[in-house]
Amino acid sequence: MQDNNIFIALDFPDAESVNSFLKPFNLLEKKPALKVGMELFYSEGPYFVKQLRDAGYNIFLDLKLYDIPNTVAKSVSSINKLDVQYLTLHASGGKRMLEAAVQNKSKQLKLLAVTQLTSFSEQEMQKTQLTQVSMNDSVKHLAKIAYQVGVNGTISSANEAAMIKMATEESFLRITPGIRLLGDDVSDQRRVMTPRKARENDSSGLVVGRSITQAVDPLQAYQRVLREWQEGDVQ
Template sequence: MTKPVFIALDFSDAQETMAFLEQFPADVRPAVKVGMALFYREGPAIVRQLKAAGFTVFLDLKLYDIPNTVAQATNHLAQLGVDYLTIHAAGGVRMMTAARQGAVAGATLVNGQVPKLLAITQLTSFSEQEMQETQLVTVPLLTSVVHLAQLAATAGFAGTISSAFESRAIHEATPNDFLSITPGIRLAGDEVGDQNRVVTPARAREMGANGIVVGRSITQAPDPVAAYQRVVAEFQGE
């Protein structure tokens, strides 16, 4: 899957999650994102269940702690077979390097594939003013995002999680294979919700996104399978 469309599984528990996914035909196994709420409710079991059912799993826990603690966490999570995993770039190069080492060690223990580590730059719910006021910085939001992306590339990460508005700048400042995975995606006409920097799947493609994360436009659609297929078609330019 070169340009994945991840469905954000923002459901209350495993039963609701699997009931939603059962709507998809057996030959359609979309990539899925498991966030904090679902993982903290169900634990590693939900990841094992999704992997056993054939889904590509993006585990979005936004790890952020001292290097040794993050390394232990990525070691354990890599053993679950997760395909993508998020870590906060604000933890710095030492923490991100430790995260990478932990993930490699964990995957090696189970003869598995090392998960692609994605750095959280600035949340798509942040406006530039809110970022500056919260973090006591005066640099533009884009400058901060690109700087954090470069730190992540230095640490050997696969890419970033950031707004599509920053995708071009990230690509210009990082190696050719560095990924820009973008949340904050809505189909035209859908509610924006608590996101600030929102684009459509087609616009994300035009802006250079290598993958997108879509929640409510699919999960709350009257026909989620049709909505997913529409998102994929728009993002792939079909």
């Protein structure tokens, strides 16, 4: 994992927008890792991912794979060719699906299992999934399945990072989206946290989107996130 453990979510519609955003970051000696989600990947495709890799960025490919085991296995084999560092899939796809992904990934690719989306509240999760299980119990259950079959870590709210660490082990990654700088709009997220609080709650890495990408000065916002993550909250 990158030393700073911060992933910038490239929530942009096309390559032109991304390239414009990245201009100040291209000059950094230590570049941030970039999260490429479905919107950008479906717009620009694998070739653009390769361009970002050639520019020296580590890539977190956030495709949230969820399908029958055979399809996921073949998808992971194809993604290996892109030389990305991280790939997401849904833990709720089950043990066999997760095992198929693990068995077909390259040595350098780390798999991260999505437990429950950070846009879900407790009530929304239970209503949608027709369950009376609590959010914490659901996340812990899915994290344990992922851990047992060799997935490298989870994607979950920072609220659940310490619990996942206790249920697995220190080396099992706990990457947490839904991160906002103090005072920023939480938008469609429900379970959010500041960088400092996420670190204190045992997150091992952060995904930060709008607090950086929609800032007046994105590089300055990124550096503030780094400071909060590494040294404590900056007012």
